[in-house]
Amino acid sequence: MGIRPITRRLTAAVALAALAAAPAAAAVLPNPGPGVRVRKEINSLTPLQIEAFRAGVARMQARPASDPTSWLYQANIHGYPLSSGICPVTPGGPLPAWGTCTHGTFFFLPWHRMYLYFFERILRKAVREAVGDPNYEFSLPYWDYQLHPDLPAPLRVPAQASNALYVQQRSVVCNAGLPCVPPPISSSAVALGLPEFCDCPMGAASCIGCERYPHSFLAFGSRQAGQGNGHGQLEFQPHDLVHVVVGGVQRGWMGYVECAARDPAFYLHHGNIDRLWQVWLNLGLGLHANPLENDDWKNREFVFFDENGQQVTMTGCDVLDTAAQLDYAYDGVPVQNVVRCEDVGGAGADGGFGAAAAFEEPEILGTSEPVAVELGNTPVTVTVPLSEEANQRILAVAGPDPGRVLLDIADIEVLNAGAVYGVYLEVPAGQTPDPQGPHFAGNLGIFVDLRHQHPQARGYDITEEVQALYERSRWSAPLSVTFVRATGQELGDPDRFLRIGRISVSVH
């Protein structure tokens, strides 16, 4: 079946990923090349650079919302609210390109790269005007929360309107400088260890036809079509989860697609996500690749505005090599393993993997009753019935048989934003679940999109967890799944955050 077999045991790749994600002390790009600017981790900026950054943001914020180079217009390109429940409606909208961000599809990474690129050009010009130096070198910094779990100090100190990088509409824990993005939430190890950009069946070489495949979390870069659970692993974690925790439980802006880009933290967060895209390409011994077999991914045009307020369009092909095409790179992350569109020629929409090509649907082995369980501040356990036969099948796949064991959580509704849950399997009574321990399957959290409030689904590859539990004699049927709030309860928290409808186990 397989054209390029997926390594089921991703341990080596994950170890590589962990290495790559580890701090490269005071890293600078070895040789960024002439004209290539380096985007740096914000904690390594000098106080003067921070002041310049702030002054540029303040300048954009002072512009009227009808000006495409203003803070509000730029934020509204990402998303804009239809009512003022979370952030205020901008009168006079919507204007061209507003609300065009893409989530849950394989345009997620390229669209946000383009968006950041033009935002940075606008901000650079604003910084130069503010400091009165037309040649001032400015690059957008990023926030590496794996290194620094606390919200960068310039965004929260001083906590007043004079600080253009501060907003009050955030998690109070983040704004207090506490480590609000702890390691189980900030980790990109699972995403960086995945070999495929798109959610394809085992062994498929391209994205074509993969829109039918329900398990986008097995891929790095989200799925081709955007229905249901389209979030790829990187988009899910760390991307979505960082939005959730920085937004916090008091309806902060970062937690909502429509308001997130009004918070300066948004651009630092997306700098990091954009950086991780290149980190992923640099891993995998040249096997990690962008979906260049897909013409839509390469050629679809998106609209932005440049630093002179001129409307511009960009495509995926324009943003593959950040150093050569966009004149930037990230500190310590060489731009390698980048294949440009002109290097592959016109593969055509088929790309060698016909849309009609068959692949195996996952085999569902057990599903909980429709549960409608509400997750609040105390742990909740749901039981998934498994026949003895189903159990043997799961153990075989977790052991010698090929395939993966998958846990799916479906029909998820957001009752209140701001909470992330750890998902644990078979927690023994009385034991405190540990995200470092063998019972931990992953996290659950939803970045709220008020425009598209259909029930969400999230999934987890639990192959290795099942194996580890079995070896410790901790695995048994039925399967119990426990949800535990991953960040501490705060005073005044709502008593419920998510409602989940169904949990199932399948093998694929």
Ligand code: C2O
């Ligand atoms: Cu378009 Cu982090 O979101």
